[in-house]
Amino acid sequence: MPLILAVPGHATTEPPATPRADCGPGSDPETGLQGRVSVADVSSGRAYRGYRCNTEMRGHFGASGNEGGSGGYKVFRYVDHAGHECAFYDSTLLFPVNVVAADVPGVFVLDMTDPAHPVRTANLVTPAMLSPHESLSFNAARGLLAAGMGNPLTYPGVVDIYDASTDCRHPVLKSSTPMGLLGHEGNFTPDGNTLWISNANNGPGTLTAIDVSKPALPRMLLTMTGIGVHGMNVSDDGDRLYYADLKDKGLTILDTTQIQNRTPKPQVPVVSHLTWDTVSIPQNAIPFTRAGHPYLVEVDEFSRQLSSGTVGPPVGAARIIDIADDAHPSVVSDLRLEVNLAENFDTVKGDAGATHFLQGYTAHYCAVPSRVDPTIVACSFIPSGLRVFDIRDPYHPTEIAYFNMPVKTLRGTTSYAMSAAAFAPERREIWYSDGNSGFYNIHVTNDVWP
Numbered sequence: 121m122p123l124i125l126a127v128p129g130h131a132t133t134e135p136p137a138t139p140r141a142d143c144g145p146g147s148d149p150e151t152g153l154q155g156r157v158s159v160a161d162v163s164s165g166r167a168y169r170g171y172r173c174n175t176e177m178r179g180h181f182g183a184s185g186n187e188g189g190s191g192g193y194k195v196f197r198y199v200d201h202a203g204h205e206c207a208f209y210d211s212t213l214l215f216p217v218n219v220v221a222a223d224v225p226g227v228f229v230l231d232m233t234d235p236a237h238p239v240r241t242a243n244l245v246t247p248a249m250l251s252p253h254e255s256l257s258f259n260a261a262r263g264l265l266a267a268g269m270g271n272p273l274t275y276p277g278v279v280d281i282y283d284a285s286t287d288c289r290h291p292v293l294k295s296s297t298p299m300g301l302l303g304h305e306g307n308f309t310p311d312g313n314t315l316w317i318s319n320a321n322n323g324p325g326t327l328t329a330i331d332v333s334k335p336a337l338p339r340m341l342l343t344m345t346g347i348g349v350h351g352m353n354v355s356d357d358g359d360r361l362y363y364a365d366l367k368d369k370g371l372t373i374l375d376t377t378q379i380q381n382r383t384p385k386p387q388v389p390v391v392s393h394l395t396w397d398t399v400s401i402p403q404n405a406i407p408f409t410r411a412g413h414p415y416l417v418e419v420d421e422f423s424r425q426l427s428s429g430t431v432g433p434p435v436g437a438a439r440i441i442d443i444a445d446d447a448h449p450s451v452v453s454d455l456r457l458e459v460n461l462a463e464n465f466d467t468v469k470g471d472a473g474a475t476h477f478l479q480g481y482t483a484h485y486c487a488v489p490s491r492v493d494p495t496i497v498a499c500s501f502i503p504s505g506l507r508v509f510d511i512r513d514p515y516h517p518t519e520i521a522y523f524n525m526p527v528k529t530l531r532g533t534t535s536y537a538m539s540a541a542a543f544a545p546e547r548r549e550i551w552y553s554d555g556n557s558g559f560y561n562i563h564v565t566n567d568v569w570p
Contacts, residue, residue, distance in 0.1 A: 133397045134434060134462055135454035138509060141519040143173040144566035153464055154519075155457035155481060155504030157473050157526050162533045167526045171505065174521040174568045178549060181230060181238040182211075182558015191553025193485065196258040196265070197232070197542035198288050205232040206241075206288035208265055210249075210256045213538065213555045226250055227267070228559070231289050235549060235561050241289040246296050248280035248303070254351060255306035255317060262312035264335060265291055270303030270319070277303035277317050277328070281335045294335035301328045301343050305404075308332075309354045314341070314379060318349035320366055325349055327363075329379050329386075341379055342386055351404030356491065360391065360446065362416055364402030370395030371405055371418055373446050394449045400436030403484060404540075407443070408491045415514050416441040416449070417497050419486045435460040437483045438499055440514045452515050455497070457481070457504055472532030473503025485540035495570040496520070498550050500537040506552050506562060512570055520568040527557045545569075 143149040150171045152158055161167040182190040192210035199205050207230040227249040229242035244265075248255070252267035259266075263285025269278040279299045282291035302319035309316075313333045319326040327349045329341040348367030354360065358380035365372040371394045378386035403421040407414065420436020437456035443449045459468050459481035468474050474481050483501050488494035488511075497517075498508050505524025509517045526533045536555035543550055548564045 135398070135456060137458045137461060138455050139518045141173045141521055141568075144568070146172075146176065146565055147174060148172045153458040153468065155459035155501060155507070156468055157471060157503060157524065157534065158468075159470055159472075162472065162526075167533055168528075170523070170525040172523055174564060174566045175523040176563050176565055177523070177525075177560060178563040179236045179238050179561035180558060181228075181240065182553075190558040191536070191539060191555045192252075192256070193254045193539050194256040195539050195542045195551050195553050195559070196256075197544060197551060198258065198260055198263065198284060200263060200288040201285055202287060204288050206230060206284065207232050207238065207542065207551055207559065208256070208258060208284075209539065209553045209559055210252050210267075211553075212251060213536070227252065227256060227265075229289060229291065230559065232561075235544070235547065238559060238561065242291065244280075244282065244291065246280045246293060247278045248296070253304050255303055257307050257315065259308040259310075259312035261310065263288070264308065264312055264332065266306070266308070266315055266332070268303035268306050268317040270305070277301050277319070279315070279317065279330065279338065281315075281332060281338065283335060295338055297338055299328070299330045299338050299340050301340075302326045305349070305351045307352055307354065309358045309380070310356050311358060314354075314358065316352055316354070316361065318352060318363070320348065320350050325367065329376075331382070341382070342388065344388060350402055353404070353406055355407055361388075362405040362407060364404050364418065364420075365393065366402060368393055368395070369399045370402060371416070371441065371449065373443070373449065392447050392449055394441065394451070396439065396451050398434040398436055400434065400482070402436070404486070405441070406486060406488055408488050408494050410493060410512070410514055414443045414446075415452075416443055417455075417486050417488065417511075419483050419499060421484045422482045423480055434462060435480075435482045438486050440511065440517065442514075453517055455486070455499060455509055455517055456483075457501060457507065459504060471503070473526075473534040479503060479534070479536065484538045487540040487542070489543035489545045498541040498543070498552070500539055500541070500552060502537055503534045505535050505537050506541065506550065506560075508550065508564065508569075510570060521564050523560070523562045525554070525557060525560070529556055
């Protein structure tokens, strides 16, 4: 989530909303537009029941009404070498403002032995864990949890690395060093040997590669400057980095082969760049394959008008991108709600969730349960809560479930669903956090999860 951005205006061809979910038994669905929490629902008290479609709350942790002090941007699930099951999530949306709102600051560690009753076993409060912004990263292959100190603009990128592999309930600090240069976002390579940290300025931005093969002795491999890297992910072989481009507004693919191979004086050339009509603030891109065919789920945060201090169309939302030819990627479908459409803006603009300039009826993060043949993608749509889409046909996604629990805050009644989700597919569970009300374990019901 960057603090300021400006996007040049141009004619926009807006895709339609993704087909609505068909809500089965036990649901308590939305009363109007897809994704809306209306003034009427708040006034009548209907909003306080929440909105559920093919979902139920299985577990919850955290206080409600904390105005961003209860949840953050990332949630991870891990089962350690001893069989302990844990959740990790950041609790500080905007340091230091939300530290005041939080009951306890830092990155939360939850024991999920009983998924219905999460138990907090640790708070990580080293510098980067107090203010990771969107950089909290986890590598399951090695059990490493890391972050680079950041905020919506930047902070000195102190990088903290923890080892959770032995007992995830009590991660062990391995190092805390100023390796990230400037912090905001970050991610591991799938092998867990390289950590990438970015600074999201759309001017003199930085992207830093750090060798973490020895977590106690990280070393900087490369820093690129003058680019606008927001969120990023790396291909399974480590040879491609897909990043949300704030400077050139869209998706940029880098060739990171020489970083992966530890080539001296590495070069990182651009493979391609892609943009789209409704681009707002590119947030992240997640690689996956379907029947062996490679795609990305890319999500834009907020709307293009954010830079002027207002929330309005066009809303970037999310999309699926074909990268079979990564020199020529192409958008094949979109993920968006009825409340995201320009035609409905005048209808919804008085709603509590639509009026805050760091919120609005927009999107923030998406995540998939697996990079290989995922059947669903879960996305945080801020005041519209957690939305779940069937992506078995990447060209024709459909919504299959949602969960939205607005709470009363000083700004009004609204949700603040900003996090990338984690998954327990064997139990049909999706874990996410809401900045206003904490951590949720959501069970997908009615056999809609393919």
